[in-house]
Each structure stands twice: as structure tokens, then as C-alpha cells.
Amino acid sequence: MSVQTKHRADLAVRLGAPLPKPAGFTQFARARAMARLQAMGLPHGRDEYWRYTAPDLLNGAVPDLGAQHPQGQLGAGLDPLVLTFCDGVFDAAASSDLALEGGQIALLSTATTDLHFAQDIYGSLEERGQTPVPRPFAALNTALAQEGVLLHITGKVARPILLNYTSKTKDCDAILHHCIKLDASAEATILEQGSLGARGNVVIEADLAAGSALHHIRSQTSDDAALAVTHLFARLHADAALKSFTLCAHGRLIRNETVIELLGDHATAHVAGASLIDGPDHHDDTVFITHQGRACESRQVYKNVLKNGAVGVFQGKILVRQSAQKTDGYQISQSLLLDGDSQFLAKPELEIYADDVKCSHGSTSGAIDDTALFYLQSRGVPRAQAQALLVLAFMAEAVGEIASPDLAEEMRAQIEDVLQRARL
Amino acid sequence: MLEIKNLHVKLEEEDKVILRGVNLNIGAGEVHAIMGPNGSGKSTLSYVLAGREGYEVTEGSALLQGEELLDMEPEERAAAGLFLAFQYPVEIPGVGNMTFLRTAVNAQRKARGEAELSSGDFLKIVRERAKTLKIDADMLKRPVNMGFSGGEKKRNEILQMAMLEPKMCILDETDSGLDVDAMKLVSEGVNALRDAGRSFLVITHYQRLLDHITPDVVHIMAAGRIIKTGGPELALEVENNGYADLLAEVE
Numbered sequence: 182m183s184v185q186t187k188h189r190a191d192l193a194v195r196l197g198a199p200l201p202k203p204a205g206f207t208q209f210a211r212a213r214a215m216a217r218l219q220a221m222g223l224p225h226g227r228d229e230y231w232r233y234t235a236p237d238l239l240n241g242a243v244p245d246l247g248a249q250h251p252q253g254q255l256g257a258g259l260d261p262l263v264l265t266f267c268d269g270v271f272d273a274a275a276s277s278d279l280a281l282e283g284g285q286i287a288l289l290s291t292a293t294t295d296l297h298f299a300q301d302i303y304g305s306l307e308e309r310g311q312t313p314v315p316r317p318f319a320a321l322n323t324a325l326a327q328e329g330v331l332l333h334i335t336g337k338v339a340r341p342i343l344l345n346y347t348s349k350t351k352d353c354d355a356i357l358h359h360c361i362k363l364d365a366s367a368e369a370t371i372l373e374q375g376s377l378g379a380r381g382n383v384v385i386e387a388d389l390a391a392g393s394a395l396h397h398i399r400s401q402t403s404d405d406a407a408l409a410v411t412h413l414f415a416r417l418h419a420d421a422a423l424k425s426f427t428l429c430a431h432g433r434l435i436r437n438e439t440v441i442e443l444l445g446d447h448a449t450a451h452v453a454g455a456s457l458i459d460g461p462d463h464h465d466d467t468v469f470i471t472h473q474g475r476a477c478e479s480r481q482v483y484k485n486v487l488k489n490g491a492v493g494v495f496q497g498k499i500l501v502r503q504s505a506q507k508t509d510g511y512q513i514s515q516s517l518l519l520d521g522d523s524q525f526l527a528k529p530e531l532e533i534y535a536d537d538v539k540c541s542h543g544s545t546s547g548a549i550d551d552t553a554l555f556y557l558q559s560r561g562v563p564r565a566q567a568q569a570l571l572v573l574a575f576m577a578e579a580v581g582e583i584a585s586p587d588l589a590e591e592m593r594a595q596i597e598d599v600l601q602r603a604r605l
Numbered sequence: 606m607l608e609i610k611n612l613h614v615k616l617e618e619e620d621k622v623i624l625r626g627v628n629l630n631i632g633a634g635e636v637h638a639i640m641g642p643n644g645s646g647k648s649t650l651s652y653v654l655a656g657r658e659g660y661e662v663t664e665g666s667a668l669l670q671g672e673e674l675l676d677m678e679p680e681e682r683a684a685a686g687l688f689l690a691f692q693y694p695v696e697i698p699g700v701g702n703m704t705f706l707r708t709a710v711n712a713q714r715k716a717r718g719e720a721e722l723s724s725g726d727f728l729k730i731v732r733e734r735a736k737t738l739k740i741d742a743d744m745l746k747r748p749v750n751m752g753f754s755g756g757e758k759k760r761n762e763i764l765q766m767a768m769l770e771p772k773m774c775i776l777d778e779t780d781s782g783l784d785v786d787a788m789k790l791v792s793e794g795v796n797a798l799r800d801a802g803r804s805f806l807v808i809t810h811y812q813r814l815l816d817h818i819t820p821d822v823v824h825i826m827a828a829g830r831i832i833k834t835g836g837p838e839l840a841l842e843v844e845n846n847g848y849a850d851l852l853a854e855v856e
Contacts (some may be wrong), residue, residue: 547629551658557696557705560765561683561713570708574699574748 191223191240204295206363210304214323214394217230217308221315230314233494235524236432238408239318242350243379250594254343255374255400262345268348268378269327283336284369289329298362300329306386306414310440314469319412319438322384329384334367334393339448341588346375346403353378360384362392363421370585376403389421391445391497397425400590401432402595406499412438417471417475427581428592429456429464430599436465443470443477443505447503452563453482453582455592457572460522461488468497469551472505472535481512484579486572487523498530501538502529508533510540517575518548525539569600606804607631612665614653614829623649625829626665631773631822634801638815639808640840641826642848646770647808648692651777652824654710655689656682660770669773684715685711686714686772690762690779697749702761705812706731734767737793756787763794768811776807780814792817812844825851 184241185212238244255261256418265275271288278519279286294300305324310316330344355378364370377383387395401409401414415423429435438536441450446576450470458464472478516525520546527544549571557567575595580596583589607629614624621685623646631637632634641647653660653665667674697703705741711721718817720729735745739759750758759779767776776795780788795818807818815823815837823839825848826829833839843851 321658335705427820550697552695555655555657555679556691556697557709558689559657559680559689560705560709561680561682561717562708562770563712564678566708566712567680568698569699570704574697576698 185425193222194221195240196274206292206296206300207289207303211324214304214307214320217311218317218320218324221317221320224317225417230467230496234436234463236337239410242516243354243515244408252374252400252403254399255591256341256588257344257374258319259341261341261372263343263345264348265345266328266355266357268350268353269357270330271441272347282336282457283338284334285485287331289326289331292331295379296331298593299360302362302386302388303358306388306416307384307412309442310414312467316412318382318410319384322356322358322382322412326356326384329358329360332359332361332369334361334363334369337368341370341372343372343374344380346377347380348376351379354380361385361387361395363389363395365390366392368394370398372450373399373451377407377409379407381407381409383409385413386421387413387415389415389423391418392420394422396561396584397423398583399427400512400595401427401429401435402599403431403476408431410436412440414440416442416444416557417448417450419447421445421448423450425452426579426592427454428595429454430458431460432464434463437468438467439469441470441479443479444473447475447476448474449478451454451480451582453579454484455576455579455596456485456493457596458487458491458493460488463492465494470499472499472501472508475505476507478509479507479511480582482579482582483514484576485516485525486519487516487574488519490522492523494543495527498532499540501540502535503534508538509539512542514544516546516571518546519540544603571595572600606633607806608668610666612667613663614649614660614664614673617659621675623829624653626627627826627829627831629831630805631806632802636799636805636807636818636820637822638709638825639806639824639826640810640843644828646829647826648777651689651775651808654775655687680712681716683769684713688766688769688771688774689799690774690776692765692777692781694750694758694762696751698751698776700749702729702747703745706765709765712841713769723814724743731768735764738789740764740790755782756784757816759783759791760794767794767798772802773804775808777808780809780811789817813838813839815840819840824850829850
């Protein structure tokens with residue numbers, strides 16, 4: 182059996198029973214996504230971008246849900262508009278009113294064909310993001326998503342929008358697909374938190390018109406045994422700005438893919454991640470940023486703290502097209518290994534076709550600085566607290582990418598909580 | 606205050622003996638100085654007392670106000686009242702100097718069962734003590750010792766000492782890397798902390814520092830032992846004649 186045939190055979194098993202025929206405004210996008218998925222098949226360990234993260238758990242049957250860690254509501258002090266999805270289904274009782282000043286909110290399951298912006302976005306950013314690197318789980322998501330929010334932001338929205346995930350079914354396989362359209366000069370903050378259930382697949386497609394700004398802050402700190410694969414596809418027009426930060430702690434296998442296209446001139450994209458991973462958990466950040474417009478800036482800042490045989494993976498690429506003169510690209514991926522059993526695998530890639538470009542990248546792995554630890558202890562700080570202080574310091578650059586001081590402080594507090602809970 | 610008895614120490618990783626029976630008794634309110642040639646074990650003594658890893662105590666004891674220091678974790682020694690001013694203060698990127706000071710002060714208060722200082726009270730005290738050491742607001746904001754000059758690092762050590770109010774202070778070559786003015790500033794900082802309940806052990810190569818911080822007792826250390834003890838005049842003798850005569854005398 183050839184590799185491709187094998188992929189497709191696995192896919193048939195993964196998809197299970199014959200699927201309902203797609204209907205509604207997404208039906209054509211879904212049908213095309215299914216065709217894409219069938220052409221590429223499920224990922225395999227031999228695929229270039231799946232060499233360090235075995236896709237088997239994501240391809241196979243849904244595992245049982247592990248322990249859930251209670252979590253306070255993100256951005257509670259900022260009065261967020263809460264949209265709750267339980268086991269991948271919208272939970273109106275646990276959600277705010279769908280009225281938003283400066284924008285409109287609709288749901289994927291009930292939206293009609295007259296929602297033009299969503300029709301333009303749904304599946305189209307995902308489809309663009311399939312070249313040159315195939316992303317089968319994103320295509321699967323477009324084809325099969327149960328629910329999601331469709332956000333059209335027309336003004337500056339001060340109130341954060343919280344996508345709150347809960348789960349109650351042990352073998353839940355949640356597939357959510359969100360579309361966000363920001364009009365020119367619009368601004369919004371999207372928060373994500375909670376448990377996606379036993380296996381989660383979330384896609385966000387975000388289209389940022391000229392001069393708009395999107396802040397995305399995500400906390401994946403709820404599940405011990407969860408599997409999740411997420412994709413953030415963003416397209417930025419001139420002077421648009423995207424800031425995305427993810428805190429990850431717990432989760433048997435989490436893969437966060439970020440695919441960004443800087444189309445207009447002077448757009449900026451900052452993506453950052455802070456992960457605290459305890460063995461045998463596996464964490465993967467895969468980033469692909471394409472510079473197309475002139476004088477755009479991109480930053481990738483990823484910090485992993487690993488122990489007990491945990492594995493951290495970073496695959497980060499900056500592609501600078503010939504048109505993208507004056508590009509400023511920066512990429513750093515670092516790991517702090519708290520013992521000798523853990524692994525950090527980093528694959529930085531730069532592909533540059535323009536000649537007037539500033540691009541830098543760096544990757545390091547190291548242990549806690551014993552001298553600094555002793556210095557803190559000699560001043561009376563207990564060892565565990567001293568270690569936590571040094572871990573926070575290590576993650577400071579990633580947390581520093583959050584624009585809101587309140588949300589940055591919340592993330593710091595969550596990191597401290599995780600450190601106390603896990604005794605990392 | 607501090608009572609060191611027959612202290613023998615070797616390196617953990619290799620079979621190298623560094624301290625070969627150190628005996629030292631420092632009374633409350635006293636200032637003792639230890640001088641000695643390079644490699645005599647002065648810094649090792651300070652590290653072993655503070656609890657740094659990498660050393661193995663093969664014999665002896667070190668009591669701080671009757672409590673065995675050698676059984677304690679470094680942070681417990683600090684809470685018990687021991688303070689070591691480092692020869693090479695450590696740079697800690699990402700940890701603000703102010704956060705560091707407050708964390709340390711409150712950790713010690715907590716360990717001693719005292720209430721933590723409110724941030725208002727803490728700020729007031731730290732600003733006042735920083736001012737006398739000519740430490741400006743910028744130095745308090747920056748990460749611990751990052752980008753500090755040699756003199757600034759040593760002043761920062763003294764500020765920590767002033768904030769933590771220890772009972773037994775060890776100054777490990779605090780004069781190294783200091784110009785004349787900085788040495789005066791640091792010495793004034795130390796002298797301001799001298800009182801009947803606080804003792805000092807000053808480790809130095811040069812008599813110069815002892816002009817500013819006048820010791821009650823001077824010890825000469827060589828080859829892991831204290832070979833001679835005397836008054837301040839002993840430091841002058843070393844300054845004038847070097848260690849050769851003293852070492853010969855012992856042999």
C-alpha cells in the first residue's frame with residue numbers, strides 16, 4: 182500500500198460512519214475541504230512537519246478525558262462577553278447576550294446565506310494556508326465543524342470576547358470553527374479558555390482589514406489527558422496588527438499551528454507562547470509567517486519549560502517573498518529543561534527572496550541557573566519559590582507580548598498557579 | 606553569635622580538601638576580619654556557611670546563636686539571620702530588583718512567623734535605605750544586578766543587607782573592584798548597620814577596607830586553617846610585610 186493510499190485508508194476509519202451531506206451557507210466550502218482532506222489524507226510520522234509530533238493519537242479513537250483543573254474566568258475584571266461551548270455545542274444558558282457594541286455576532290450552526298463576510302472567510306483562509314504545507318486537521322475542521330462564532334467587528338470593541346470551552350462527555354470530540362472579520366481600523370480582543378473535552382480541534386480564521394488590530398489570548402490549562410490541535414489562520418492588510426499569546430500547561434498532546442499572511446504594507450504580527458509541560462505530555466508550536474507586503478514586522482517568541490520526560494516542539498518558519506522589502510522578522514524559541522529527561526526539538530526556517538531584509542532567529546535549551554537559584558535562596562527565598570521566580574523571568578519575554586497589562590498579569594498569575602500545582 | 610568548630614570541607618566532585626579544621630568564635634556586636642593569600646579557603650568558608658552546593662563537610666560544626674547552620678537549607682540560614690555579601694553578585698535577567706528585595710524580605714518574615722510588609726511600607730523603607738547608598742530609582746527597577754557596574758553591584762549587596770537586617774553578616778571581598786569613593790560609600794553603609802546585636806565577618810585581601818571598617822579581631826588564614834589571630838595591627842603587619850613571614854613562622 183503506498184503512503185498516500187494508507188493515509189486515505191486511515192482517514193476512512195477516522196471519519197467513521199457516512200457523513201451527512203453538508204447544507205447551509207458553508208456547504209460548498211465544506212465539500213471542497215472534504216475533497217482536500219481526502220486528497221491529502223491524515224498526517225503521518227513521515228510527513229516533514231509531523232516528524233517530531235506523532236499524529237497517531239490525533240488520528241485514532243478518542244481517549245477518555247483526564248482530570249480537569251478548575252480555572253477562574255479569564256479577563257473577569259474586564260467584563261468579557263462570554264460565549265460558552267460545551268462539548269463543542271453552543272451553550273446559551275452559560276453565555277452572554279449575543280449583542281455587541283461595535284460588531285455583530287452570529288453562530289455557525291444557525292447563520293444564513295446572507296452573512297456575506299462569513300461566506301467569504303469560512304474555509305478560504307484555511308485553504309490558502311494549505312500551501313506549501315498541508316494541514317489535514319484544519320481541512321477536517323472546515324469539513325466537519327459543529328459550531329463556532331462568526332464575528333464581524335466594525336468598530337473599536339473594548340469589551341473582550343471570551344470563547345469559553347467546557348465539557349461533560351468523557352469521549353467528546355469537539356470541532357469548532359470561528360471566523361473573525363475586522364473592518365478597517367476596527368479593534369477587538371478574543372480570549373479563549375477552558376476544556377475542549379477529550380479531543381479538540383479548533384480553527385480560527387481572522388481577516389484583518391487595513392489598520393485593524395486583533396488581540397488573541399489563549400489559556401490551555403485545563404486538562405491532563407486532552408488532545409488538541411488548533412489552527413489560527415490570519416490575513417493582514419496594510420497597517421493591521423495581530424498579537425496572539427498562548428499559555429499552555431497540561432494536555433497529553435497539544436499542537437498549535439499559526440499561519441499568518443502579511444499582505445499589506447506595514448502590517449505587524451506578534452505571536453508568542455509560554456508552555457509548562459510535565460511528562461509524558463507533548464507540546465508543539467508550528468508557525469508559518471509569510472511576508473508579502475513591504476516593511477512588515479513579525480515576531481515569534483516561544484518559551485517552553487519542560488520536566489519529567491516532557492517533549493516540546495517548535496517549528497517556526499518565516500517566508501519573505503520578493504515583494505516584501507524592508508521586512509523585519511524575529512524569531513526566538515527557548516526551553517528551560519528542569520531535568521535531564523525532557524526534550525526540546527526546534528526547527529527554525531527562514532526562506533528569503535527579498536534582498537533588503539532584517540531577519541533573526543535563535544533557539545536555546547538550558548537548565549535553571551544554579552548560581553541564581555543559590556543567590557535567591559541565600560536571601561531567604563525558599564527553593565520552590567526561587568525556581569518559580571526564575572521560570573517567570575524566563576517566560577517574561579513571551580508574556581510581555583500581551584498588550585493589556587491586566588491580561589498579562591492574569592497570565593503571570595496562571596503561570597504561578599501551575600507552578601504551585603505541578604511543583605515544576 | 607557564630608561559633609565554628611574544627612570545620613573540615615572538601616569539594617564534592619573531586620577529592621580536594623579545602624578547609625582543614627577552622628575554629629572561629631565571633632561574639633555579638635564584634636567585627637572580625639579574615640585575611641589570607643589566594644587559595645587559602647576564605648571564600649569557601651563563606652560559601653559553606655551560606656549553604657552553597659558542591660562542598661562536603663567532613664567534620665566539624667558551625668553554630669549561629671546555638672543553632673547548627675550546616676543542617677539547614679540556604680533559605681533557613683538566611684531566615685536564622687545569616688547574610689553573605691557575594692564577591693561576585695549574581696545577575697538575574699527578568700527579575701526586577703524591587704521584586705527580588707520584596708520577595709526576600711517577605712519570605713524571611715514569613716519563615717520567622719512575622720506578618721509580611723505591605724507594599725507601601727516596603728517602598729518607604731527601601732527608598733530611604735537606597736538613598737543613603739546612592740542607589741537611584743532606575744537601579745531598583747532594573748533586573749537584579751543586570752547592567753550594574755562593579756560598584757553598583759556591591760552597593761546593591763549592602764542594600765539587601767540593610768533591608769534584611771541579618772544578625773551575622775559575611776562580606777566576601779566586598780572591596781574587590783571598588784574605587785576609593787565606592788569603597789567609602791560601601792563602608793559607610795556597613796558601619797551604619799553596626800550595633801551590639803549584629804556581628805560581621807569581613808573577608809579581604811587588603812588592609813585598605815579595614816581602614817574604613819575597623820575590626821575588633823583579625824585572623825590570618827592559610828592552607829585551610831586560621832594560623833594567627835590578633836588585633837587590627839595584624840592587618841597592618843600583613844600590608845607591610847606580606848604573608849611570607851607569617852607562613853614561615855607557622856611552619
